[in-house]
Amino acid sequence: MSTNKNTGKPVDDLSGVETTGHEWDGIKELNNPLPRWWLWTFYGCIVWALVYTIFFPAWPMLSSATTGVLGYSSRADLTKTMSEVQVGNQAVVSKIAELPVADILADPELNRFASAAGESAFKVNCTQCHGTGAAGGPGYPNLNDDSWIWGGTIDAIYTTIAHGVRSPTDPDTRYNIMPNFGADELLDAASINTLAEYVASLSGLEGGVNTPEGAQLFSDNCAACHGEGGIGVTDVGGPNLTDALWLYEGSLASIKSQIEKPRHGVMQAWSEKLDDSTIKELAVYVHGLGGGE
Numbered sequence: 001m002s003t004n005k006n007t008g009k010p011v012d013d014l015s016g017v018e019t020t021g022h023e024w025d026g027i028k029e030l031n032n033p034l035p036r037w038w039l040w041t042f043y044g045c046i047v048w049a050l051v052y053t054i055f056f057p058a059w060p061m062l063s064s065a066t067t068g069v070l071g072y073s074s075r076a077d078l079t080k081t082m083s084e085v086q087v088g089n090q091a092v093v094s095k096i097a098e099l100p101v102a103d104i105l106a107d108p109e110l111n112r113f114a115s116a117a118g119e120s121a122f123k124v125n126c127t128q129c130h131g132t133g134a135a136g137g138p139g140y141p142n143l144n145d146d147s148w149i150w151g152g153t154i155d156a157i158y159t160t161i162a163h164g165v166r167s168p169t170d171p172d173t174r175y176n177i178m179p180n181f182g183a184d185e186l187l188d189a190a191s192i193n194t195l196a197e198y199v200a201s202l203s204g205l206e207g208g209v210n211t212p213e214g215a216q217l218f219s220d221n222c223a224a225c226h227g228e229g230g231i232g233v234t235d236v237g238g239p240n241l242t243d244a245l246w247l248y249e250g251s252l253a254s255i256k257s258q259i260e261k262p263r264h265g266v267m268q269a270w271s272e273k274l275d276d277s278t279i280k281e282l283a284v285y286v287h288g289l290g291g292g293e
């Protein structure tokens with residue numbers, strides 16, 4: 001170990017660098033000072049931080065924090081931005097409130113606005129039953145496909161949302177009750193079997209058998225609501241039975257159980273909870289999901 005002639009400090013032989021003179025178990029610390037540029041950046045940061053705390057909210061106090069001489073607050077900022085957006089949207093919102101829903105759909109600017117607003121309203125009110133992507137689930141119809149129980153025109157969708165389906169509190173609700181063919185003994189077990197097999201055959205389900213007896217029974221008992229050949233009647237909410245898109249499970253067993261003792265889906269009338277503009281926005285959004293007519 002040599003020493004620096006000018007400072008008299010020890011110098012490490014191997015690297016030729018001065019050491020700090022500290023030593024632990026024979027290991028010595030080289031005295032490599034921090035680079036200038038690094039140090040000055042560091043001091044700069046400290047100065048900047050101090051200046052920042054003067055101008056902006058920074059130091060925590062007992063119940064609040066220093067406000068800073070500029071008086072900035074992110075909450076005030078948000079309120080300002082929101083009121084600006086509200087003023088900007090006012091014209092569009094009042095148009096949506098006034099116009100029939102079909103006119104909103106036809107106007108590209110209103111359509112875009114209503115669809116975006118409808119999407120957020122859908123997330124809040126509808127996803128728990130119809131799913132986040134509106135793909136539905138057993139008992140809750142998929143709203144993306146072009147198979148509509150109650151009609152897929154913009155006016156039909158608007159009416160369904162506003163008045164609900166089998167809503168007990170809305171006299172204008174969508175309403176149709178499939179008879180209890182099994183439980184009320186309108187058909188015997190053999191006929192129900194034949195019918196179920198016939199219905200299953202319409203969409204090529206496993207176990208489906210297309211017989212003339214089945215077709216006759218269907219025409220006599222089911223066509224009034226489900227249409228000749230089972231193509232569905234949207235005016236009365238009789239689902240299409242030929243399209244392999246099922247409200248309920250879609251198997252021979254579930255078809256049989258629907259004929260024996262039908263289930264009836266219920267959706268509340270949304271006009272009781274949401275304002276008319278929101279329902280129009282929802283209708284435009286749902287119509288735009290892919291299956292609107």
Ligand code: HEC
Pocket residue numbers: 122125126127128129130139140141143147148149150151157160161165237247264265266267268270282286
């Ligand atoms: C509590 C569950 C539930 C909620 C929440 C719900 N729905 Fe429904 N919706 C249903 C059921 C059940 C049906 C099917 C009724 C039937 O069996 O015909 C339905 C049917 C529909 C239909 C008719 C589909 C067709 O094929 O004709 C539309 C459109 C619709 N819902 C839109 C909405 C919108 C928009 C919202 C949110 C504002 C919403 N739904 C919220 C349960 C719900």
Ligand code: HEC
Pocket residue numbers: 176177178179181195196199218221222223224225226236237238239240241245246247248249250254255258259263264265
């Ligand atoms: C008075 C009208 C009416 C008659 C008659 C009727 N249905 Fe239905 N049917 C409906 C309605 C409405 C639904 C939808 C139930 C719901 O929305 O919850 C339905 C649903 C069904 C479904 C379930 C469809 C799906 O997508 O899951 C099947 C299967 C079915 N009916 C078969 C029949 C058969 C077979 C007959 C004849 C024996 C028949 N229906 C007679 C009104 C009727």
